[in-house]
Amino acid sequence: MYEFEYQKPSSLSEAASAIKSADDGSLLAGGQTLLPTMKQRLASPSDLVDLSGVPGLSGISVVDGNVVIGAMTTHAAVAASADVKSNIAGLAKLAGCIGDPQVRHRGTIGGSIANNDPAADYPGACLGLGATIVTNNREISADDFFVGLFETALDDGEIITAVRFPIPEKSDYSKFAQPASRFSLVGAFVAKTSNGARVAITGAGQAGVFRVPAMESALNGDFSAASVGSISLPSDDLNSDIHGSADYRAHLVTVMAKRAVDGCG
Amino acid sequence: MPITVSMTVNGKAVTGEIEPRTLLVQFIRENLKLTGTHVGCDTSQCGACVVHIDGTSVKSCTTLAVQVDGADVHTIESLADGDTLHPMQEAFRENHGLQCGFCTPGMVMSAVDLVKENPDPSEQEIREWLEGNLCRCTGYHNIVKSIKAGAAAMRG
Numbered sequence: 001m002y003e004f005e006y007q008k009p010s011s012l013s014e015a016a017s018a019i020k021s022a023d024d025g026s027l028l029a030g031g032q033t034l035l036p037t038m039k040q041r042l043a044s045p046s047d048l049v050d051l052s053g054v055p056g057l058s059g060i061s062v063v064d065g066n067v068v069i070g071a072m073t074t075h076a077a078v079a080a081s082a083d084v085k086s087n088i089a090g091l092a093k094l095a096g097c098i099g100d101p102q103v104r105h106r107g108t109i110g111g112s113i114a115n116n117d118p119a120a121d122y123p124g125a126c127l128g129l130g131a132t133i134v135t136n137n138r139e140i141s142a143d144d145f146f147v148g149l150f151e152t153a154l155d156d157g158e159i160i161t162a163v164r165f166p167i168p169e170k171s172d173y174s175k176f177a178q179p180a181s182r183f184s185l186v187g188a189f190v191a192k193t194s195n196g197a198r199v200a201i202t203g204a205g206q207a208g209v210f211r212v213p214a215m216e217s218a219l220n221g222d223f224s225a226a227s228v229g230s231i232s233l234p235s236d237d238l239n240s241d242i243h244g245s246a247d248y249r250a251h252l253v254t255v256m257a258k259r260a261v262d263g264c265g
Numbered sequence: 266m267p268i269t270v271s272m273t274v275n276g277k278a279v280t281g282e283i284e285p286r287t288l289l290v291q292f293i294r295e296n297l298k299l300t301g302t303h304v305g306c307d308t309s310q311c312g313a314c315v316v317h318i319d320g321t322s323v324k325s326c327t328t329l330a331v332q333v334d335g336a337d338v339h340t341i342e343s344l345a346d347g348d349t350l351h352p353m354q355e356a357f358r359e360n361h362g363l364q365c366g367f368c369t370p371g372m373v374m375s376a377v378d379l380v381k382e383n384p385d386p387s388e389q390e391i392r393e394w395l396e397g398n399l400c401r402c403t404g405y406h407n408i409v410k411s412i413k414a415g416a417a418a419m420r421g
């Protein structure tokens with residue numbers, strides 16, 4: 001790991017100015033992606049601005065039909081939250097199958113979605129529930145937030161403060177984990193919301209998480225596993241690697257979507 | 266620029282002047298000379314480096330020492346009471362839960378954290394909890410047996 005300066009601001013505005021005035025700074029949340037990347041020398045920020053001293057960034061609340069999760073809330077806290085379990089079962093399940101317990105104890109929702117790894121799990125829940133990403137400057141809908149591979153709509157130095165998830169009628173997440181890394185080879189998040197069904201797929205797409213409109217309209221007609229079972233995606237824009245070909249992933253998309261619909265109960 | 270960190274490690278207050286890039290595991294092994302915490306992979310996969318920070322298990326190779334300034338850290342050295350092993354350590358010994366022993370400190374620290382959350386874990390729950398702990402020797406079978414026995418002993 002290359003050298004860097006460490007800063008631990010104690011307010012959001014201090015954090016915003018620290019990251020702005022740094023030469024080539026990075027925000028630090030749980031460090032479960034950033035530190036391994038720095039060790040591999042794939043990232044060499046001049047400064048790390050640690051968000052753990054900023055008050056109010058962590059915690060879960062239910063407000064006006066939404067579950068609001070602070071950016072610094074750990075995966076373990078989301079998985080264990082009674083509010084998340086009772087209101088958005090699919091989200092609690094998703095958080096509980098990220099990585100391993102030690103990663104879940106430190107990794108945060110803000111770090112995960114800012115990173116937008118194409119095989120990460122949280123982008124599936126954000127898109128699948130039509131969440132709103134709240135930053136220190138504005139609110140961004142999940143449909144606009146996930147731009148591409150490791151790319152988001154965040155401006156340089158913009159800080160995610162919370163994610164607001166509208167409470168659906170029901171939801172589930174079904175993940176086929178890559179056997180070694182446990183990231184998703186394919187993950188399907190399905191929700192039945194007051195504005196219709198949503199289906200988001202993570203792990204499979206070359207440009208990261210995406211929705212499947214054909215499955216959504218089939219579910220709006222009949223919310224059952226059978227209605228998505230006959231829909232298969234073309235494999236053209238899907239990932240292909242040593243863990244699975246694009247055709248294999250296309251097949252898994254249908255299987256995982258069926259399981260998630262079933263899991264909605 | 267060096268930076269001063271202070272924390273409690275195994276009940277003792279410690280302080281060090283370190284570079285910000287110092288990993289918690291380096292601070293524990295090299296500054297404090299507590300070499301029970303191992304580095305197996307250094308890539309966040311194996312869990313040989315698991316310690317407890319404020320009561321929960323984390324990978325000390327994927328945590329900066331500065332991130333835990335002010336925290337309460339426990340390493341494998343904190344478990345035994347003099348010559349008397351902690352029930353989880355004793356269970357690993359009794360059940361042949363180790364061969365070379367390299368992964369064992371992390372396994373035991375991870376297991377103790379599991380039992381805190383779930384005092385009577387099933388075999389399946391133990392196997393799932395060990396997702397982030399790799400062992401190259403045992404095939405896990407006796408580790409799972411050890412943790413079941415250790416959990417029973419900890420329940421008393």
Ligand SMILES: Cc1cc2nc3c(=O)[nH]c(=O)nc-3n(C[C@H](O)[C@H](O)[C@H](O)COP(=O)(O)OP(=O)(O)OC[C@H]3O[C@@H](n4cnc5c(N)ncnc54)[C@H](O)[C@@H]3O)c2cc1C
Pocket residue numbers: 026027028029030031032033034035036051071072097098099100103106107108109110111112114115119120121122158159160161181182183184309310
């Ligand atoms: C062994 C292992 C297994 C894993 N398995 C999975 C898995 O199965 N599924 C999965 O989804 N993930 C997995 N992960 C990744 C894990 O979920 C990380 O916790 C997560 O990707 C990043 O969160 P973090 O809090 O650790 O962020 P950090 O590593 O601290 O930061 C990641 C990036 O986000 C930026 N950032 C952090 N917080 C904010 C913020 N509030 N606003 C703006 N930018 C911010 C940082 O600057 C950095 O660029 C795994 C990681 C490991 C080490």
Ligand code: FES
Pocket residue numbers: 303304305306307308309310311312313314315324325326327
């Ligand atoms: S040394 Fe920390 S996970 Fe392997």
Ligand code: FES
Pocket residue numbers: 362363364365366367368369399400401402403
């Ligand atoms: S006993 Fe040798 S690595 Fe586990």
